Amino acid sequence: MAAVESKQAQQVFIRPDGKEKVTGVGRYTADLNLTGQVHAKFRYADHTHARITRIDASKARALAGVFAVLTHADVPEVRYGGMVQDRLMFAKDAVRFEGDIIAGVAALTPEIAAQAAALVEVDYEPLPAITDYESAMAPGAQLIHSDWESYGAEDMGRDGNVLGHSTVIRGDADAAMATADAVVSGRYVADASQGAPIEPRAIIAQWQGDKVTVWTSTQVPFAARTGVATVLELPESHVRVVVPLLGGGFGSKCDFHFEGHVAALARAARRPVKLVFSRHEEFIAPDHRREGMAVELETGVRKDGTIVARRARLVIDGGAYCGEGGFFAQMAAMHAIGPYQMENVSIDSYLVYSNNQPSSSIRAPTAPQACWAVEQHMDEVAAAIGMDPVELRRRTLIERGKASATGQIMDEIGIRETLEAAAEMIGYGQDLPDDEAIGVACGWWPSFGVNSGAYVKLNGDGSGTIITGAMESGTGAVMGLPILAAEVLGMKPEDFSILYQDTDAGPWDMGSSGSQTTFNNGRAVICAATEVREQLLDMAEKELEASRGDLEIADGVVRVIGSPDKSISIADLAGSGTPLLGKGSGDVPEAGPSDIASHCIGDLGLTAFLAPQLITHAAHVKVDRDTGVVRVLRFAAAHDSGKIVNRIGADGQVYGGVMMGIGQALTEGTTFDSEGRQINPHLLDYKLMTASDGPEIMIHWEEVVTPNAGPKGSKGVGEPPSVPTSGAVGNAIAAVIGRHVNQLPMTAERVWATSQENGQ
């Protein structure tokens, strides 16, 4: 069993941005200041749901030191949003959550800007607020968007407060359920949670003539550019987005957020404008948090463990606006099935509006909550037929070459191997004290194939520069790109510099999202480097008077195979002045078909998973029965993410993702008051795991070299480490207290209360 290898056995890879990060000289957006800059503050909604009857900014504008105050009346009325265009930059007729923005102010100091923002007068007619999102679907419920039918949107089953409705139906679940030896049902409810990067976001905008440059802490510079261009009605060529170092995101900095507001303020103020969020704002204002979810499951099983049918109904809290979370209903439906073989499924999944903070992608959106529900449910199914939970999974996980529950043939997958590896690493089956137990959970997550671009050029001294549209959020994915270019060009990774995070420099890329950077931009870099390789070989053919087939590139030279003295260095070729520049994107891989997409409601193309990443997690926990406090003592993470390209980077994703997953399992929950205001928007009550909470984490990579995937047979890496984590912890807790905790996070109070229900 390959657990963590010793350091000597690994390729020690020092990230190129490392030195500036450990010395403190690296600049993040909030570290930048421009001559003449003034400071921005927002006036947020005073109600979570209300009609706006009057906005008067005259007193704010009259305050000394104020350069600009903007409301909806001062910017184009452009609705924006991912799959549903339901949001305006500044609220006009209504506010729908506590982070809706009424006005933006630019002033000499942040303090004056805050004072002016408070002077904006707003009159409201309050409306009933819906914070219990399941009630948003009730007949006659107050509409969150009364004019929802007028919005631009994709066909996703919208109806009033239902923002999206997806079904996944295969076989005949009703008929099959009747043939089961046991039918198990359960209901699980997950609270919302947060990406919570340690860097609160910051944005600076500066106009030069009719063009604007925006420095911003975004994960998706090209989407931010498109957003600014859209809401300010500018050509994209007039908007340049630059991302200095980014202090983490975890999804929360995906999508277009506040860049348009700051650009508009800078234009009106005729000054560079800087916005820096407080931690409180970082919690309440972004339309990006992990969605609350209610999951009802019913599974029919035979005594031999065969799952004959699964029914599920999911309701997902979309919050006040769609953001980029429009695909959540279908994605959650896929996780209500999981990586198991079953012929009959009937899943109904609803994404609904509420007056809570909008939901959008946070690391593996919808998966951790749905997987937590399903994997605890699977343990209950096992109990119902008296089977060991690992044995049930052993019998029902998708076998290599067999079909998933949506009819997609899974050729090269290692899910069963991850189960065995995780069970072995954690020591499944060992005798433990009665307040300790081991829980196991499995999950899956797709890779995302999209276009992506890069240039590779060689400099006159033979060094190289990678110019990429890809975004480095901290994962190391962009930092690892030189490994791929160097291999193609017979050079060393440290021979390359990287120009990145500037929309005027690199080609379009989706950004640091969907675990896609190595998968797609790695392919682009290899493609671009291959073009340069061909250019080098063209030149060397002439210089060495050799035929193409006799040449090789290695160790910084082009040489004739078998004649080491007949060679020319890459530096000599590059120094000739001939441009050596390659561009690349490569062919985007696509998922094999499912056999049900055509008859699913709200199909957005997710019923088949491209290059699925497969995971088994196993948690060894200790529960204090008197207090309900849970401590994870040891943790085993076994992943099939295909071939691993950069081990230190991949390991880092698992260590970080598992800790984020344990936080989501035990302490991380955003709670709302009866009107949808966050009760705990700060890091004392929204508890991230600290180092002292952390268990020993063991990692196994099941390196299934995957066809139709990323470079070298790789898949994505970044999101799966948080997917089955809370399910594994939940199953371990249940094994100690004798009952499953059906609310997430599984806080000490909830664990204790659940154990009392059981009479223990």
Next chain:
Amino acid sequence: MKHPITLNVNGTPYSVDVATAQSLLYAVRDQLGLTGSKEGCDDSECGACMMLVDGRPTNSCSYLAVQADGAEITTVEGLGEGDELSPLQQVFLEEGGVQCGFCTPGMLIAATALLQANPSPTAEEIRIGVSGNLCRCTGYDGIVRAVLRVSREGASV
């Protein structure tokens, strides 16, 4: 009201005038231009702003600049020797203790203080020693390994 004070930062004395309510963090970031120390919460919850004040790890966001008058202050910019990384800085990189890097300045300060107080900490002691510093990326594993390695290899901090 402004107060004339002296901040000795990374061995250099700076004479500055600061407002009563000015935090040490923003005196160092805005007035001295040393932006390595970060604001993650402004509330002593995350540790990204941590500096050594007379050798003690201190959340500089919640410490007034006037309190630091005359004190010896070390920020992340003062950990290396010229262009040479300190052993901790180097090993943080080798062990995967750095991803986005936003917590790194405070984390390095916390780890430096820990090793100065306890040159041979156990893994458990390291985890407790840096538990005032939140990291969302690394899961702390690479950080703990890095501190252990520096202590075992006996490098001066």
